[in-house]
Amino acid sequence: MTDFDRKLKSYSALAAGLVVAGNAANGQIIYTDIDPDIILSDTSYLLDMNKDSIPDFKIVQEKYFYYSTFFMNIGGVQTLNGNEALGDTLTVSSSGSTYLMFYPRPLNKNDLIDENQGVWEDSSYGLLYQKAVLGSQNITLGKWKGGSEKYLGLRFKIGNDWHYGWARLSVSKNADTVVIKDFAYERHPGKKILAGQTFSSLAENADQYVSIYRSGEKVLIFLRNNISHANGNLYNLMGESVREFCLESGRNDIDIQDLPKGIYLVRIQIGDAEISRKIVW
DSSP, X not given: OOHHHHHHHHXXXXXXXXXXXXXXXXXXXXXXXXXXXXXXXXXXXXXXXXXXXXOOEEEEEEEEEEETTEEEEEEEEEEOTTOEEEEEEEEEEETTEEEEEEEEOEEOTTOEESTTSSEEEOOSOEEEEEEEEETTEEEEESSSOSSOEEEXXXXXXXXXXXXXXXXXXXXXXXXXXXXXXXXXXXXSTTOOEETTOOSSTTTTSGGGTEEEEEETTEEEEEEOTTOOEEEEEEEOTTSOEEEEEEEESEEEEEEOTTSOSSEEEEEEEETTEEEEEEEEO
């Protein structure tokens, strides 16, 4: 066997191992597309994340109409069976009384969802958005602000283990409708997930998210589509990591001028998904 053949065999083995790892990681996400979308108007929807016939969350839209100068629309989330939503708990004072209100946080696509991202709350009523008219007063509460499509961070238990997930919702500007579009969760206990991440979000459509190529003595890596950060490694033909690097949104330059000429493999990890590309130096 020639030296070139040995290198090619080593590279093939390394590349195959990384591709398998990438596909396995993406396969951990269980995604459900709700088609057609659920549109709530003075009603509710039970969200069963893992389809075991036990509801995990309740999404609601409520209307209160008393007379022409007073009405109130509310969109909210109720956690069930000890499950929790991601958000913020605020102290509210009214009529001499003080109490806590839970406001679920509206996440952007590719925001990280794990145990360290904020307050996880088991709430009988988490307020997404409220719009009320009381005579000449207009009252709005909540973080979703109406009209925007955002992601709700969720975690629920299978047995005794937490699983992290998301649901994509849209609340109208008057809070008179709540639309539920899709949801997903990470099937492995305790593992993080990105808001909006699905089976195919990275593995099958990698070019939409990451560009990797060599320019002179550098490897240029571009993160797109609102991916804010990622980790990466550069491997030689022996499968050894010769560079470790952290990436930010946009262009990232990785200097390789001190490395021997040859074939290398770039591996980028985004959440629990992996993308790999070959470069020749």
